[in-house]
Amino acid sequence: MKGISSLALKNLIRNRKAVLLSSIGIIFGIASFVFFMSLGNGIKSVVFGKILANLPVNIIEVTPRSSTIGIFSFSGISSSGIDNSTVETISYIKGVKDIYKEIVLDVPIQARGEFFSRRIVTDLAATGIDPEIVRSDIKEGYKFEYNENGPVPVIVSRHLLELYNSNIAQAMKLPKLTQDAILGFKFKLIVGKSFLSGIKDSSKVREYECQLVGFSDKAILLGITIPIDYVKKFKEDIEGKQTKESYKKLYVIAENSQVIPEITKEIGSMGLEIDRTRKTIGGVISIAMLFLGTLSILIVALSAINISNTFALLIFERRREIGILRAVGATRGDIRFMIFFEAAVAGLINGVSGAFSGVLFIKITDYFARTRIPDFPYKPDTFFDIHFSILIIAILFSIFFCVLGAMLPSIRASRIDPAKAITM
Amino acid sequence: MDIIKLENISKGFLFDGKRKDILNGVNLNVKKGEIVAIIGPSGSGKSTLLNIIGGLDNSYEGEAVIDGVSLKSLSDNQLSKFRNEKVGFIFQHFNLLDHLNCYENVYLPLYFSSGMKESEIRQRIEYLFERVRLTHRVRQYPPTLSGGEKQRVAIARALLMRPAVLLCDEPTGDLDDNTANAILDLFESIRNEMSVTFVMVTHEERITRIADDIYSIKDGILVKV
Numbered sequence: 064m065k066g067i068s069s070l071a072l073k074n075l076i077r078n079r080k081a082v083l084l085s086s087i088g089i090i091f092g093i094a095s096f097v098f099f100m101s102l103g104n105g106i107k108s109v110v111f112g113k114i115l116a117n118l119p120v121n122i123i124e125v126t127p128r129s130s131t132i133g134i135f136s137f138s139g140i141s142s143s144g145i146d147n148s149t150v151e152t153i154s155y156i157k158g159v160k161d162i163y164k165e166i167v168l169d170v171p172i173q174a175r176g177e178f179f180s181r182r183i184v185t186d187l188a189a190t191g192i193d194p195e196i197v198r199s200d201i202k203e204g205y206k207f208e209y210n211e212n213g214p215v216p217v218i219v220s221r222h223l224l225e226l227y228n229s230n231i232a233q234a235m236k237l238p239k240l241t242q243d244a245i246l247g248f249k250f251k252l253i254v255g256k257s258f259l260s261g262i263k264d265s266s267k268v269r270e271y272e273c274q275l276v277g278f279s280d281k282a283i284l285l286g287i288t289i290p291i292d293y294v295k296k297f298k299e300d301i302e303g304k305q306t307k308e309s310y311k312k313l314y315v316i317a318e319n320s321q322v323i324p325e326i327t328k329e330i331g332s333m334g335l336e337i338d339r340t341r342k343t344i345g346g347v348i349s350i351a352m353l354f355l356g357t358l359s360i361l362i363v364a365l366s367a368i369n370i371s372n373t374f375a376l377l378i379f380e381r382r383r384e385i386g387i388l389r390a391v392g393a394t395r396g397d398i399r400f401m402i403f404f405e406a407a408v409a410g411l412i413n414g415v416s417g418a419f420s421g422v423l424f425i426k427i428t429d430y431f432a433r434t435r436i437p438d439f440p441y442k443p444d445t446f447f448d449i450h451f452s453i454l455i456i457a458i459l460f461s462i463f464f465c466v467l468g469a470m471l472p473s474i475r476a477s478r479i480d481p482a483k484a485i486t487m
Numbered sequence: 488m489d490i491i492k493l494e495n496i497s498k499g500f501l502f503d504g505k506r507k508d509i510l511n512g513v514n515l516n517v518k519k520g521e522i523v524a525i526i527g528p529s530g531s532g533k534s535t536l537l538n539i540i541g542g543l544d545n546s547y548e549g550e551a552v553i554d555g556v557s558l559k560s561l562s563d564n565q566l567s568k569f570r571n572e573k574v575g576f577i578f579q580h581f582n583l584l585d586h587l588n589c590y591e592n593v594y595l596p597l598y599f600s601s602g603m604k605e606s607e608i609r610q611r612i613e614y615l616f617e618r619v620r621l622t623h624r625v626r627q628y629p630p631t632l633s634g635g636e637k638q639r640v641a642i643a644r645a646l647l648m649r650p651a652v653l654l655c656d657e658p659t660g661d662l663d664d665n666t667a668n669a670i671l672d673l674f675e676s677i678r679n680e681m682s683v684t685f686v687m688v689t690h691e692e693r694i695t696r697i698a699d700d701i702y703s704i705k706d707g708i709l710v711k712v
Binding site for chain 2: 066069070073074076077383384387389390391392393394395396397481482485486
């Protein structure tokens with residue numbers, strides 16, 4: 064076999080131009096495959112690594128069901144939210160370990176403070192959340208709990224900092240910030256007053272000192288999130304009585320990830336909505352990758368027809384040569400092996416060339432994307448994630464389709480009648 | 488001892504519903520080391536006969552036994568092995584592969600064989616190039632050689648596996664008189680040195696000068712001259 068392989072290599076070198084011409088499609092297809100798969104992986108890395116990274120797998124986020132009419136979305140029971148009896152019912156579902164609540168602070172509030180020597184006063188939105196669900200997001204040395212004597216601990220969304228850095232800082236000519244730089248930042252929270260709603264009862268307006276103690280994906284995007292007991296207190300201060308509690312969102316902690324489908328099903332049957340963000344985004348990316356990957360493989364597969372035609376033509380031209388090989392002792396199997404080996408080596412060269420072209424194209428695209436596309440939230444350092452396994456798979460695809468393309472011609476070659484062929 | 492034994496070999500094909508014979512009851516016995524010439528016009532069946540002896544054509548009636556091997560009983564792979572080890576072919580148009588140099592062309596049968604040491608192979612090929620007086624052309628490619636040189640490379644290739652029989656189809660057909668005579672002299676000296684059996688088919692009378700036996704073939708019938 065070693066001897067036949069070296070003979071096949073010599074044949075390939077002799078026919079390099081014809082094989083190369085028919086291989087362009089395969090090289091292009093493999094390059095596309097590497098490009099799209101790496102782009103998909105890159106996007107997945109950003110989405111799951113940065114944006115959705117902090118959604119643990121055993122937490123189910125439950126919200127009131129929203130209904131959609133045209134482009135408008137309504138929360139069907141959002142006015143009352145999720146009440147305590149519903150929370151209690153959910154707590155009885157098998158596999159539910161804990162439930163943490165999030166509540167909207169629906170009284171007027173304002174924030175006032177100094178930010179880089181600028182006095183800023185702004186209306187705010189705020190939610191209250193069970194401290195336990197964000198415990199891991201609180202920076203060391205800080206506490207996120209109700210304390211009558213201390214400042215109100217505040218957490219904000221990581222996405223808010225990202226938005227500030229990529230848009231607001233640039234627009235307002237302010238420096239970009241890191242989490243550590245802004246941690247501990249203090250400001251005043253005025254409860255009972257806002258630009259939008261005005262003051263209902265000036266005697267009830269209160270001022271509290273607040274301090275930023277952490278960043279969390281569970282904090283609301285545009286506003287602040289504080290321990291849930293403060294929200295209850297602020298509402299009581301303004302509305303003067305214990306109002307019926309209704310929750311914007313529940314974090315249902317499952318005992319383990321296996322029980323999640325069952326819990327999800329039961330909660331769904333109660334008319335509540337499950338946050339499927341991670342699943343949906345992951346699904347969309349996977350479908351896009353599947354589509355583009357399939358398209359690339361289709362290009363490679365169609366190019367195999369080219370390879371097949373080229374090998375058929377080469378074998379037609381080499382009938383006399385095949386007859387000579389048979390005359391000096393080549394078996395039909397030797398002839399088939401020789402053609403397959405030629406095709407496999409062509410496939411390997413095409414695969415490596417395609418993978419190299421794909422990586423080169425990725426580097427060029429990435430360079431332009433990094434330098435020419437303006438900053439946006441979560442703009443990654445690289446848009447691509449080149450896995451070594453993708454390169455290997457791409458090369459294997461190339462070899463497979465080249466060998467597949469050469470299959471029929473090799474069978475025909477092995478059936479050539481040597482007695483007739485050597486007299487041609 | 489007969490190295491080639493053909494008994495009642497017939498081969499034909501259907502043409503317009505009628506059988507047309509290419510070979511018609513051919514009998515031939517050739518002893519080891521003999522040179523046999525088969526003379527006949529084009530289309531007389533001489534190349535077909537050569538292909539049957541060489542195991543290239545296995546669809547015939549009758550019995551062909553070469554070096555003690557009945558070819559009819561061999562599978563396709565066994566026939567390939569037989570061609571590799573027992574017979575060597577020399578053609579009118581040399582049938583060298585242009586993309587391989589002379590050394591590689593001579594080496595060709597070894598691509599489909601195994602068990603020989605590299606040192607032995609090198610020694611054998613060097614000897615053959617010396618024997619056909621082409622040591623200065625070893626790394627040349629066939630298109631740069633003359634007709635006589637090409638035929639000498641083909642002879643070296645045919646002799647590499649030390650076959651029992653050399654089958655020559657119009658071996659001097661493409662050569663001028665002087666070169667043709669030199670090739671025939673080479674055949675004779677190889678026969679004397681290696682005891683190889685030669686079967687040559689041709690329509691040229693000059694080959695008969697080195698032949699021990701001469702046969703004539705016409706319309707598929709072989710007759711000793």
